[in-house]
Amino acid sequence: MRLLAIARYVLIPLNASSLLSILGFSVALSLAEQVGVVGIELFLITSLLFICYGFALLDHTIEGRCQPLVLSTDVMGTFATRSIGSLLLVILCYYVTERLRPWVHPAVIVALRLLLIALFPVVVGGMIMTGQFMTALNPIAAFGTIKRIPAAYAALVLVLCAIWAGPLWLLHTSTFSFGSLWRIESFLPMQIFGLIGGIRGTLIGLLAHIVGTYLWLATFACIGGTLYESRWELDIKAAQAPERKIERANAELARERDHTMDRLHAQLRGGYFAKARESVRKLIADAPQPLDECRWLYARAAKLNDQRLADYLAQMLLPLLLDRRATGEALQITRQRLQVSPDFRPTTGAQSLRLAELARAAGDAATAGKLLAQIQPPANTAAPPSASRPPE
Numbered sequence: 317m318r319l320l321a322i323a324r325y326v327l328i329p330l331n332a333s334s335l336l337s338i339l340g341f342s343v344a345l346s347l348a349e350q351v352g353v354v355g356i357e358l359f360l361i362t363s364l365l366f367i368c369y370g371f372a373l374l375d376h377t378i379e380g381r382c383q384p385l386v387l388s389t390d391v392m393g394t395f396a397t398r399s400i401g402s403l404l405l406v407i408l409c410y411y412v413t414e415r416l417r418p419w420v421h422p423a424v425i426v427a428l429r430l431l432l433i434a435l436f437p438v439v440v441g442g443m444i445m446t447g448q449f450m451t452a453l454n455p456i457a458a459f460g461t462i463k464r465i466p467a468a469y470a471a472l473v474l475v476l477c478a479i480w481a482g483p484l485w486l487l488h489t490s491t492f493s494f495g496s497l498w499r500i501e502s503f504l505p506m507q508i509f510g511l512i513g514g515i516r517g518t519l520i521g522l523l524a525h526i527v528g529t530y531l532w533l534a535t536f537a538c539i540g541g542t543l544y545e546s547r548w549e550l551d552i553k554a555a556q557a558p559e560r561k562i563e564r565a566n567a568e569l570a571r572e573r574d575h576t577m578d579r580l581h582a583q584l585r586g587g588y589f590a591k592a593r594e595s596v597r598k599l600i601a602d603a604p605q606p607l608d609e610c611r612w613l614y615a616r617a618a619k620l621n622d623q624r625l626a627d628y629l630a631q632m633l634l635p636l637l638l639d640r641r642a643t644g645e646a647l648q649i650t651r652q653r654l655q656v657s658p659d660f661r662p663t664t665g666a667q668s669l670r671l672a673e674l675a676r677a678a679g680d681a682a683t684a685g686k687l688l689a690q691i692q693p694p695a696n697t698a699a700p701p702s703a704s705r706p707p708e
C-alpha cells in the first residue's frame with residue numbers, strides 16, 4: 317500500500333501549470349547551451365530557479381494540497397538557501413561520477429547515480445525537518461529519519477529508482493557524449509549547435525531537458541508525498557491533512573456553540589427563562605441530530621450557576637436516551653440531576669418508573685427510592701356514596 321500511495325505522487329507534476337513550468341525551464345536550459353559564455357550564467361540561474369520551484373512543490377505536497385502550484389516570484393524567493401546547497405550538491409555528485417567514466421563501466425556509473433538519487437531524499441528530508449543544510453548532511457541525523465519511516469523510505473527509493481533507471485541508462489548508452497560540451501569552442505555562441513548535431517540534436521537536447529526537469533519535479537513531489545504519508549511518525553502537521561480539516565471544523569463548531577450558550581445565558585440572567593426554553597426547543601427541533609444537539613446543550617448548561625436550564629434539558633434528553641436504549645447514560649444524568657436539584661423529576665411517571673427499575677438493577681437503591689417517591693398515586697375519581705341521598 318505504501319508503494320502505491322507514494323507512486324501516485326509521480327503524477328503531481330503532470331498538471332497544466334507544472335507542465336508549462338517544465339517547458340519554460342527546458343527552453344531556458346536549451347537556450348543557455350547556445351549562447352556561449354553568457355549561457356553559463358543563464359544555465360546556473362535557471363537551474364537555481366528550477367530547484368527553488370522543486371522545493372516549493374515539495375512543501376506544497378507536504379501540506380497535502382491538491383491544487384496545482386503556480387510559478388511565481390514569491391515561490392522563488394522562499395527557498396533560495398535550500399536550493400543553492402542542493403544545486404551545488406547535485407553538480408558535485410554529477411561531476412564526481414562523470415570523472416569516473418574512464419575507469420569504470422557505464423553500468424557502474426548508472427548504479428552509483430541511482431544510489432545517490434536514493435540518498436538524495438535523506439538530505440532533502442533533513443533540510444525539511446531541521447531547516448539547515450549542513451545539519452541535513454550529518455549521517456546520524458539523516459539516517460535517524462530513515463529509521464523512523466523504514467517502510468515508507470524503502471518504497472520511496474523503489475519509486476525513484478524505477479523512474480530514473482531508464483533515462484539514466486539511455487543517457488549512458490547513447491553515442492553522444494556530454495563531455496564534448498566542455499570543448500573550448502562550445503563556449504562561443506551557437507557553436508554547440510554543430511557539436512550536438514544540428515537541429516535534430518537541438519531538439520533531442522530540448523526533449524532531454526523536458527524529461528530531466530520532469531523527473532526532478534517528480535522526485536521532489538515523491539519526497540514530499542512520503543513525508544506527508546508519514547506525517548504521524550515524523551510529527552508533521554500538514555495544513556490540508558484530513559485531521560487538520562476536522563480540527564478546523566471542530567473549532568468552528570465550538571465557536572458557534574459558545575455564541576449559542578452566550579445568548580442562552582444572557583436570557584437566563586435577564587429573567588427570560590421561558591424565552592430560553594423556547595430557544596432550546598427550536599435548536600433541538602431544527603438540528604439534524606436532535607440527540608447530539610441536546611447532549612452538548614445539557615453538558616454546557618450543567619456548568620452554569622442557574623441550573624433551571626440544565627434540569628429542563630435533562631427532561632428533554634432522558635426520553636431520547638431511553639428510546640435509543642442508552643440506559644447507562646440516562647441513569648447517569650438522572651443521578652447528576654438529583655444530586656444538584658433534589659426536586660428534579662422526569663417528564664412522565666413512566667420515565668421515572670423505568671429509570672427506577674434501571675437504578676435498582678444497577679444496585680443504586682437510593683436513586684431508585686427518590687424516583688419512586690416522586691410518582692404520585694392516581695387520584696380516585698369515583699364519588700363516595702352519599703348518606704343523605706334521597707330515596708327514589
